[in-house]
Amino acid sequence: MKSEKENQVNIQTQEPQKGYYIDDSTKNVSPEPVMENPEYQGSGKLKDKVAVITGGDSGIGGAVAIAFAKEGAKLAILYLDSDDDAAAIVRRVKELGAEALSIKGDVGDDAFVKKAVSKIIEQYGHIDVLINNAGEQHVAESITEISPAQLDRTFRTNIFSMFYMVKAVLPHLNKGAAIVNTTSVTAYRGSSTLLDYSATKGAIVSFTRALSSNQEILGKAIRVNGVAPGPIWTPLIPATFSKEHVKRFGKDVPLDRPGQPYELAPAYVYLASNDSSYVTGQVIHVNGGEVVNG
Structure with missing residues (x-):
């Protein structure tokens, strides 16, 4: 596991809003985002469950895919355009002994979503978990x-895709299935x-409830x-923000x-x-200690 010092950000050059997905997108980011905790030991919590993850080729989605693989899930990873990143995640998932299917396309396109779900059903026959995680953001100093x-x-990308995905997978979801949507701390404090971006994340909270x-x-x-990340x-961070902003990134939370x-x-x-069998309509805040919903 990385030490706290190694977790600190040292920004290098990266083109704004290009690929933000493990291999080609992280080569100019120092330190590289850490998507796997080597100390995490799975215990079969998702054994043989079929999980669909949008934006599953890097960042949070990639980390979720790896953790799910350790828990025994069969994975379908939907990604936009970074073939190298998707291949790296699939390779790691298979190294962990899990099955993985990757599908390239835009989840903001209803037609693509329908085709992707058809491929998933052809491969696995059903779906148990849907992780709506794909997202994008663009800085603008003024609304104009x-x-x-x-x-x-x-x-x-951020909210229409969730409607499309739920509509497409609903007929194939097993009884007791789970849907998890990625929102953000910005949904609560703007x-x-x-x-x-903040408006879409607020919409995701309402959609979830x-x-x-x-x-x-x-x-x-x-x-x-x-889940509301901080x-x-x-x-995505150096691909979105200025070097000055990135140097301060994460310094305004208690941790x-x-x-x-x-x-x-x-x-x-x-x-x-099933650990969360009595939890629905809720949002878990993983944000370094910022209280936004008290």
């Missing part, structure tokens, strides 16, 4: 800088330079919850550092497994 195209893109009480969902005993060190992707993974394991 947010173009209609950017607004549409951010909402399609972000003055991530207006559209509303979906958890939907009668069709309850009729199949499906639990719906969320400052997590993923390739005084950014979190690593692997530190999020156990929250997803808990919400995906």
